[in-house]
Amino acid sequence: MFVLSNQKQTNKMNDFQNNMDFCHEILKEFLDDSELECFLLEDDIVVGSVPRSRTYIRRNFGDAHKHIMDDYFGDQPVYNEKMFLRRFRMPKEMFLRVVEALEGKNDYFRQKVDAVGKPGLTAIQKCFAAVRMLAYGIAADSLDEYTRMGDSTAMQSLKQFCQTIISVFGDYYLRLPNKNDIERLITENGKRGFPGMVGSIDCWHWDWQACPVAYKGQFSGKEGKATVVLEAIASYDTHIWHSFFGSPGSLNDINVLDRSPILNNIINEGVFNIKYELNGKMREQAYLLADGIYPDWSIFVKTISHPKTVKEKLFCKLQETCRKDIERAFGIIQKCWHILANPARLWNLNDLHSIVTACIVLHNMRIEYRAPFDQWCNEEPHVVETADVQPVHMPDVPHPFEVYCSKRLKLRDKNKCIALRQDLIDHCWQNYGHSQE
Known part of the structure; x- marks a missing residue:
């Protein structure tokens, strides 16, 4: 039967x-x-006794692509370069470079044809949706009317975009400063009253709205909200040379520093080993500006909590002024990429890491595009194939454990920290003290 x-x-x-x-x-x-x-x-055809649970939406991908090209990339676009820069947070040349690099690296961004011969979404459409979500912090389904993309496709485009940006441009734009960069930074910071300074270091907390309940206690800080911490080093031009994201919000800056690889990178790659003159003395180690919570190490120069003399007050004023570089960098990133200004609405911590890192890469690319030609090692940034460029570092020679420990102790020397700060106090007074008389 x-x-x-x-x-x-x-x-x-x-x-x-x-x-x-x-x-x-x-x-x-x-x-x-x-x-x-x-x-x-x-024709709504139902096969069997169970109707289809999902509704098919006829999205004309071709018309959406033509609309985008006519608005922004045609011979006579509807919107000019200034409006493109405001909406995409980058020049048109940079956007097209990113699209070309992603299409060549990741098969997801190549246009495909489905089983019935219908062309799919183009790389322009997918990158358009990802950049708009990063720039405006909008929901995935808000782009459907213009790009003809469903919310799941837009979200997948965002994740693939961030991961591929890191894969293609991360080695170049997330590197530590090389020798040429160090010399340029020290020269510029010497004009500001801090010879030997590379940049400033600080942490920023990103609210995690969709934090799982199991992680809530670990990631909740003093304000009672779940946050994820980003540690970064920025220079005078707000270029971010180091980023470490993913620490729970319950940690303070010292705990994050203990987890961060920055100290090991400084020791192994020797990026801070450079000679400069300060207050008539030759020094061989660069330093960073930090706020009061950071430890008294020889690579950190902090302000004075309660300055008493006029010289100390002048030093505190200059130090706090230059230390605002990292605060400016955090502010610019949040104003430029509104997805970081809003609470994070994703569950996966790896996705948050990809978004933050991709925003930092795009931020550094924007700085390079607006920088003068001669600031970047006499290389025009948009001509160089950065996917093949290797960062110029000192040889990463493994150190014996005893040598590593001795170098680490030198970086954590409190006496050298105090001596360095005193020399900077005298230097600032000699060069800027006349304004206080």
Whole structure:
């Protein structure tokens, strides 16, 4: 009985398919291909006793692509370069460079054809949606009317965009400063009253609205909200040379520093080993500006909590002024990429890491595009294939454990920290003290 029932059902399905094929052949004689496709999509056919649970939306990807090209990338676009820069947070040349690099690196961004021969989304559409979500912090389904992308496709485009940006440009734009960069930074910071300074270090907390309940206690800080911490080093031009994201919000800056690889990178790669003169003395180690919570190490120069003399007050004023570089960098990133200004609405911490890191990469790329030509090692940034450029670091030679410990102790020397700050106090007074008289 069961075999006969299955045989009847199979016969019905075969008859149904034969009838459909016959109707399809008849319609071909009276309709062209486009009219036939529209007719088949409009016909709501239910096979079996259970109707389809998902509604198919006929999105014309071709028209959406043409609309975007006419608005921004045509010979006579509707919106000029200034409006493009405001909406995409980057020059048009940089955006097209990113699209080309992503399309060549990741197969996801290449246009494909589905089973019925219909062309899919283009790389321009996917990158357009990802950049708009980063720039405005909007929901994924808010782009459907313009890009003809569903919310799941837009979200997938965002994740693929961030991951591929890091894969293609991360080695170059997330590197520590090389020798040429160090010399440029020290020269510029010497004019500001701090010779030997590379940049300033600080932490920033990103609210995690969608934090899982199991992680809530670990990631909640003093304000009672779940946050994720970003540690970064920025220079005078707000270029971010180091980023470490993912620490729970319950940690303070010292705890994050203990987890951060910055100290090991400084020791292994020797990026801070450079000679400069300060207050008539030759020094061989660069330093960072930090706020009061950081430890008294020889690589950190902090302000004075309660300055007493005029010289100390002048030093505190200059130090706090230059230390605002990292605060400016955090502010610019949040104003530029509004997804970071809003609470994070993703569950996966790895996705948050990809978004933050991709925003930092794009931020550094924007700085390079607006920088003078001669500031970047006499290389025009948008001509160089940065995907193949290797960061110029000192040889990463593994140190014996005893040598590593001795170098680490030198970086954590409190006496050298105090001596360095005193020399900077005297230097600032010699160069800027006349303004206080």
